Amino acid sequence: MSILRGSFIYICDCKESKIDAYEAVLFADMTIFVTRINHNYCMKYPSLFSVFLLLIPALLPAQHPDWEGGYADGCTSVTVAKGASVDGSVITSHTDDSHRTRSWMDVVPAKIHAKGAGSPMYKRVACDSFEMPTYSHIPIGEIPQAEKTFQFLNTAYPSMNQFQLGIGESTFGGREELQSDSGLIDCQRLCRLMLERCKTAREANRLAGDMTASYGWNDYGECLTIADKKEVWHLEILGPGKGNVGSVWVAQRVPDGHISVNANASTIKEIDLNDPDHFMASENVFSLASEHGWWSEEEPFRFCYAYAPESRTSLAARRREWRVFDLLAPSLDLDPHAENYPFSVKPDQLVGLADLRRVFSDYYEGTPFDMTKDMVVTNEQGKTVISPLANPHLPYDMNKLFRINGGWGWRGERTIARWYTMYATIIQCRDWLPDEIGGVVWLAQDNVASSIYIPVYCSVQDLPESYKTPGRPKGYTRESAWWAFNRLGTLTAQRWGEMRYDVNGVWDQWQAELFEGQNAFEEQALILHKKGKKDELSAYLTAYTMDWGHKVVNKAWDLGDMLWTKYDEKF
Numbered sequence: 001m002s003i004l005r006g007s008f009i010y011i012c013d014c015k016e017s018k019i020d021a022y023e024a025v026l027f028a029d030m031t032i033f034v035t036r037i038n039h040n041y042c043m044k045y046p047s048l049f050s051v052f053l054l055l056i057p058a059l060l061p062a063q064h065p066d067w068e069g070g071y072a073d074g075c076t077s078v079t080v081a082k083g084a085s086v087d088g089s090v091i092t093s094h095t096d097d098s099h100r101t102r103s104w105m106d107v108v109p110a111k112i113h114a115k116g117a118g119s120p121m122y123k124r125v126a127c128d129s130f131e132m133p134t135y136s137h138i139p140i141g142e143i144p145q146a147e148k149t150f151q152f153l154n155t156a157y158p159s160m161n162q163f164q165l166g167i168g169e170s171t172f173g174g175r176e177e178l179q180s181d182s183g184l185i186d187c188q189r190l191c192r193l194m195l196e197r198c199k200t201a202r203e204a205n206r207l208a209g210d211m212t213a214s215y216g217w218n219d220y221g222e223c224l225t226i227a228d229k230k231e232v233w234h235l236e237i238l239g240p241g242k243g244n245v246g247s248v249w250v251a252q253r254v255p256d257g258h259i260s261v262n263a264n265a266s267t268i269k270e271i272d273l274n275d276p277d278h279f280m281a282s283e284n285v286f287s288l289a290s291e292h293g294w295w296s297e298e299e300p301f302r303f304c305y306a307y308a309p310e311s312r313t314s315l316a317a318r319r320r321e322w323r324v325f326d327l328l329a330p331s332l333d334l335d336p337h338a339e340n341y342p343f344s345v346k347p348d349q350l351v352g353l354a355d356l357r358r359v360f361s362d363y364y365e366g367t368p369f370d371m372t373k374d375m376v377v378t379n380e381q382g383k384t385v386i387s388p389l390a391n392p393h394l395p396y397d398m399n400k401l402f403r404i405n406g407g408w409g410w411r412g413e414r415t416i417a418r419w420y421t422m423y424a425t426i427i428q429c430r431d432w433l434p435d436e437i438g439g440v441v442w443l444a445q446d447n448v449a450s451s452i453y454i455p456v457y458c459s460v461q462d463l464p465e466s467y468k469t470p471g472r473p474k475g476y477t478r479e480s481a482w483w484a485f486n487r488l489g490t491l492t493a494q495r496w497g498e499m500r501y502d503v504n505g506v507w508d509q510w511q512a513e514l515f516e517g518q519n520a521f522e523e524q525a526l527i528l529h530k531k532g533k534k535d536e537l538s539a540y541l542t543a544y545t546m547d548w549g550h551k552v553v554n555k556a557w558d559l560g561d562m563l564w565t566k567y568d569e570k571f
Helices: 040-044 046-060 187-197 201-215 285-293 305-309 309-313 315-328 353-360 396-401 483-494 498-516 518-530 534-566
Strands: 009-017 018-026 031-038 077-080 092-099 107-108 118-128 134-144 153-156 165-172 222-227 232-238 249-255 261-262 279-281 376-378 383-388 421-429 439-444 454-457
Touching: 018 201, 031 383, 077 222, 077 232, 077 353, 092 165, 092 222, 092 232, 092 353, 118 187, 134 201, 153 187, 165 187, 165 261, 165 309, 165 421, 187 201, 187 483, 201 222, 201 232, 201 249, 222 261, 232 261, 232 305, 261 315, 285 439, 305 309, 309 315, 315 353, 315 376, 315 421, 353 421, 421 518, 483 498, 483 534, 498 518, 518 534
Parallel strands: none
Antiparallel strands: 009 018, 018 031, 077 092, 077 261, 092 421, 107 153, 118 134, 165 222, 222 232, 232 249, 249 279, 376 383, 421 439, 439 454
16 A cells, blocks of 8 residues: 555544544654544544554554664663672663663653553654654554552663662564564563563563563564562563564573673573573473474574574674673683673672673773774874774764774674663662662663763652653753753763763762762661651652752753863864
């Protein structure tokens, strides 16, 4: 079928017995906008919603957000199991490396839902009709709502709930023929469902299996790194094949005392379903691979090679896997060119928050893969040095200008720190503290290499207004926290060899103050908790996040202004 620019599709979405109608406009570039119109139209044509559900897979183009050459290149997640962290925390994390996902976030409170209510599901599609590239989320149906849902921090990929369940994410793609548009659940929606309905990682794994079996997975291959107060798991999930409703998935627990990483490649290999303490999987995990000829029973079964073999050929992924282990377990002396690495390793030393900040700020400096190493000049003393203009965060077309090639081809190297990171999280789960205090999302905006993490406790009631203000649909605005850090990161990159010291000279001190002051702050919070002052505790934690949020955003603007002034004649 051919649909011209400005064609209309009318759809209905029933919520709690009230019918709302939407007008979807499909443009020539396959962008779909959805706006509310009078619901009487849908009352007149009640069958149109079901028609829309049938049409939507055909109307939407195949989406490979931020992919090049068939490989996903967004997002890195590092996990730290119990016994591997300095203070006993279980940790997961996420860098939302995307040119499109939303930059704003908010707190979704716990809710009681009416009997028979539905939870709407959406299809994410690229949208290029606003000021900047973003996504539209198109209603495609609904699933039954839970009677009660939990509070959670609603980032682009929802990150933590009130019971210290935390989630990181990394796309790995997988076999193209497994992707199905017949289901209702994508990665962002699955994260939300887990946080709304689950208290532990194992519950989240089971919910993913049950929900996608019933309502179908409609996304590409994803790894979710799911942490609770006791353990952390990698859940890898893909579609069941074209036209099918369901999923295929496996979950592996990171052993106590170990760290792990997912960097846009499937990492789960051999699985032992006789060991339920470390492995979980869908019933079809072996049979689906066998039916398609991707695995023979005479061979050892390795999940990543059965379902996402091309991901293991991506240097953009493998280099980051190597680098995380190289930074945290250098004694292993792993080969940076290897095809595979262990699923998890024991770090050389217990891992703290500062160590993870260093990991997520990394761009291979001091290694053969540092893209600035050949950008040299001769200084006034006649010594060859890296130019202060050398920049590891070059936009792709600048790589072509400087003829930079690497493991990522003309894009150079896929570093951990990225100039197009929307936000980043380090999520702490701590069983020796009450949930209100024990769960913390350390949240940074934009490129971690020029940013700072602030604490967002899982029980906070609000975020600074600038964090809740969208930064991309309407373009540049000083009302958005994301723009404060995006501007600062862009400026800092112009003379990275000099400006980063101006920026990090401030952020390093403040970050140390936050990390080192965490215990003292939480001691005061514990006093309020022991006295049963729930409302005062919530206000205390919320104020801390609000104060630091305002402080770092204001400073980011000030630092940007300072760089404009100090380096005016050096840009």
